[in-house]
Amino acid sequence: MPRDGLTTDQIVRAAIDLLDADGLDGLTMRGLGQRLGCAATAVYWHVENKDNLVRLAVDELWREVRLPDLEANDWRAAATEMATDLHAMVTRHPWLLQALATHLVYGPGKARHDDHLFAVYERAGFVGEQADRAVGAVFVFVLGNAVGPAATVALNRRLRRDGGDAEQVLGEAVARATDLAASYPRLSARLPSPTDDVNAVFAGTFEFGLAALLDGLQARLPDQETAAS
């Protein structure tokens, strides 16, 4: 049992690793202790409880996200970059979606990110409530895109825990879907073959939707002519 060296930072980083692998329920204090080479309860000296640990982990994620240079780009490029970076982050850490849906989290990391978001959209010409709504719309769109990845993580966790062959389980799911889609020709035409990556269905949705959403927002700018360049 290595004595010293257990820091809050280490704990948060290990927690993020476990969360990435198995989602919000996959993080257990005992598992965390095992990974850190200490007793599960040792963590409680550094962190109040699991909820707060998750809060810390969430805020750590926000810190990871790059903020684009506001001077160098037009708002559209900056907004796209921020949304894309955020999407990459949430895809890598889909438990963030679960965390935001179950914890009231507002830490310094998110404040920093939010401020930059508002800067981009205000520079575009959005003012007041409209800026709030534009920022909010893009934000929830990005978050919604994490539902698929989160489900994939949850599925993998189930497979790892209950044993069971991934191929077989997925095959059965596809078979069930095929069965369900039988009465709907539009769905039958879209069924993924069992060899496909399940996530392939979602590929491209984000880029396509983001571009469309930003187009629509841009068209709603109070002063369109000056913003177009």
Next chain:
Amino acid sequence: MPRDGLTTDQIVRAAIDLLDADGLDGLTMRGLGQRLGCAATAVYWHVENKDNLVRLAVDELWREVRLPDLEANDWRAAATEMATDLHAMVTRHPWLLQALATHLVYGPGKARHDDHLFAVYERAGFVGEQADRAVGAVFVFVLGNAVGPAATVALNRRLRRDGGDAEQVLGEAVARATDLAASYPRLSARLPSPTDDVNAVFAGTFEFGLAALLDGLQARLPDQETAAS
């Protein structure tokens, strides 16, 4: 203990009530039994396990959603109606977001709904992959909008469970946010007053974002060569 009358349907309905009140973690088999006036384990005769119960509950929700008449409306009105109805449903049952993020769910209810969605977007002129992406983009946007309501439910659950004054907890959260926003003028200007409804921040975001997104999608219709490229 009333003997007969325990049906799967009753169980699912009671489960939905509990889920609405307290979210995914708020549904416990013991609590469900108590509500139904039977032992917790009685449920297991009708339902394989909690996971499957959630699956049944999810599919029941899909069945609730109305499907607009395709003949009567143009695609834009139909798409708006479907998204709005879906939004209303997810807002009423925010645990659906959690369920979709942790369970692979594809039941008859969702198949029915998806088919209608594709019908609307194909009628608009979207074809193939583009239809998939348009449908997917709107869908994840609607889901993302449920994060706020889900967090609110989780907060209320915490308050109810741990005791504690809602006013006070919210007041502290606002105070913390104010503190965090101190270094960011854009955020300070947007702080909700403690008397505001927290959800008021999100009000309007959905309608605004949906209209913008549909505008953007419409501009991407294959037969529309009007938009600058």
Next chain:
DNA sequence: GACAGGAATTGAACTAAGTGCAAGTCACCC
């Protein structure tokens, strides 16, 4: 160099929750 005191860690134990199991209970049919 011994030691006091605080920092950090540990194992045992309590609680809540999902669930398997074997025994019990009821309704209905011969």
Next chain:
DNA sequence: GGGTGACTTGCACTTAGTTCAATTCCTGTC
């Protein structure tokens, strides 16, 4: 009225968050 099968129950096992008293380690002080 007794058997059969559908349904229900209490008990107990397991996992997980958390508390707590006890223990160990480090550090500064005499």
